[in-house]
Amino acid sequence: MSTLSELRRQNLKLAKKLVKESVNQDLFIVNAISNVEELAKIANTLTKRLREWYAIYFPELEKKVQDNEAFVKLVLKADKKGLLAEGKDNVKDEMGADLEKQDLEPILSLASIITDLLREKQLLEDYLDKTMKAHAPNLSAVAGSLIGAKLLKEAGSLKRLAMMRSSTIQLLGAEKALFRHIRTGARPPKYGYLLQHQFVQKAKKDERGKAARALADKIFLAVRVDYFKGSYIADKLIAELEERFKISLDKAGDASSRGGRG
Amino acid sequence: MSTLSELRRQNLKLAKKLVKESVNQDLFIVNAISNVEELAKIANTLTKRLREWYAIYFPELEKKVQDNEAFVKLVLKADKKGLLAEGKDNVKDEMGADLEKQDLEPILSLASIITDLLREKQLLEDYLDKTMKAHAPNLSAVAGSLIGAKLLKEAGSLKRLAMMRSSTIQLLGAEKALFRHIRTGARPPKYGYLLQHQFVQKAKKDERGKAARALADKIFLAVRVDYFKGSYIADKLIAELEERFKISLDKAGDASSRGGRG
Numbered sequence: 001m002s003t004l005s006e007l008r009r010q011n012l013k014l015a016k017k018l019v020k021e022s023v024n025q026d027l028f029i030v031n032a033i034s035n036v037e038e039l040a041k042i043a044n045t046l047t048k049r050l051r052e053w054y055a056i057y058f059p060e061l062e063k064k065v066q067d068n069e070a071f072v073k074l075v076l077k078a079d080k081k082g083l084l085a086e087g088k089d090n091v092k093d094e095m096g097a098d099l100e101k102q103d104l105e106p107i108l109s110l111a112s113i114i115t116d117l118l119r120e121k122q123l124l125e126d127y128l129d130k131t132m133k134a135h136a137p138n139l140s141a142v143a144g145s146l147i148g149a150k151l152l153k154e155a156g157s158l159k160r161l162a163m164m165r166s167s168t169i170q171l172l173g174a175e176k177a178l179f180r181h182i183r184t185g186a187r188p189p190k191y192g193y194l195l196q197h198q199f200v201q202k203a204k205k206d207e208r209g210k211a212a213r214a215l216a217d218k219i220f221l222a223v224r225v226d227y228f229k230g231s232y233i234a235d236k237l238i239a240e241l242e243e244r245f246k247i248s249l250d251k252a253g254d255a256s257s258r259g260g261r262g
Numbered sequence: 263m264s265t266l267s268e269l270r271r272q273n274l275k276l277a278k279k280l281v282k283e284s285v286n287q288d289l290f291i292v293n294a295i296s297n298v299e300e301l302a303k304i305a306n307t308l309t310k311r312l313r314e315w316y317a318i319y320f321p322e323l324e325k326k327v328q329d330n331e332a333f334v335k336l337v338l339k340a341d342k343k344g345l346l347a348e349g350k351d352n353v354k355d356e357m358g359a360d361l362e363k364q365d366l367e368p369i370l371s372l373a374s375i376i377t378d379l380l381r382e383k384q385l386l387e388d389y390l391d392k393t394m395k396a397h398a399p400n401l402s403a404v405a406g407s408l409i410g411a412k413l414l415k416e417a418g419s420l421k422r423l424a425m426m427r428s429s430t431i432q433l434l435g436a437e438k439a440l441f442r443h444i445r446t447g448a449r450p451p452k453y454g455y456l457l458q459h460q461f462v463q464k465a466k467k468d469e470r471g472k473a474a475r476a477l478a479d480k481i482f483l484a485v486r487v488d489y490f491k492g493s494y495i496a497d498k499l500i501a502e503l504e505e506r507f508k509i510s511l512d513k514a515g516d517a518s519s520r521g522g523r524g
Contacts, residue, residue, distance in 0.1 A: 016357035019357045027318050028315075031318075049300060056290070095277075095279075095281045096282065102389070106290075113379065117375065127368050131364075
């Protein structure tokens, strides 16, 4: 009996050790990219609130500055008088209320928390870029680290992504449109996350489907090589794409910028 | 012609001035309470993410600590070794992966941004409490400043809230259930936001509808007095409620605590 319980104990210990060692980079990447997407959505929600709130104080600025990040920066930069004196974006007159300090404070505090969230998102993107490059160098180079991470998240793991056909990869992120196509016979989607890739962006409008198909083929190869720990073939894959479509891709800086709007 | 354009200019100036002066506290309150609700939802979303992510590292802690705020605090307090040594919540063994510093960093950084968001929410609640007490003293005293702000938001302004019947006030925040009742004949709701009030919470289960009705009557009176700038009658209203239902309400500290889970 005591041998049995000893055996059980050892068994449990072994199982825990195996669980411990089963953790791999996939899990970090999936969590990080999900968090990036959540932070983007949250920053958006809060900026909408900031715009509505700030419009009580200075409606003209809210109307003029469309870009969210620029808007948050301006809110924090100076008060209404300062911004008016600067004549930023040709706003010269205003009909907002003059707020007491105590009513203005929560608005500014919201703006600074949005700034924090955006900084956090940027840090996380840098982390993702680094991790993706180490974990799946070919995938990050061909797809861009952010789009690569999204593909990996959608598939669940690098292994499962490596087992997918290139036509599946091409449509990852377009599940809604795909099922609508199957259900209602609407036109099938041509790309999911890959639309965000600068290669598809730069292709002629009527060649985008073809470009996404070609890109998916290369990503398919890149992922397999990464999964089986092959060598670095991404440059060759990219060169082939550029050659075939007469498109030159920006190589400047990190792979995340290659992902375009990724 | 130049007289006309001068007239037009003066007119525009006057209109802008009127717009400027039309802003009142209602707008700040509506924005602040909406923001409080958004921040609560966001902190929740992010804590879910943190739990999933942290579980790679230390799954036992994630399981043991149910409360979100306590969980975030523990994550930031010490690393796994420290928490294990402390024997916090009887967690003595673990099967999480031992993370590299670089993989742990984004997790901790997420935890600290959640802390910032919760602090921001608290500041905003304090601001709301102060503003509500100044703007609608009777309403804040009877309903609690957070529940009062929610009612005000749902109505759109203090004026519109003051024009509502008490049966409408009773059901603010229960619109979904009300329309389900109207559409399908399901049982009608007995309370909306008022369920969060400690008075309804403390009532016997089968008297909650009645309690909400009585509370709504008093809120109805309180709001009218506030809107027409009457004197402070809240203490009398509360005493009448307590007397009738044999419930004594906590008066400690600020009105926001009176709102219970508000």
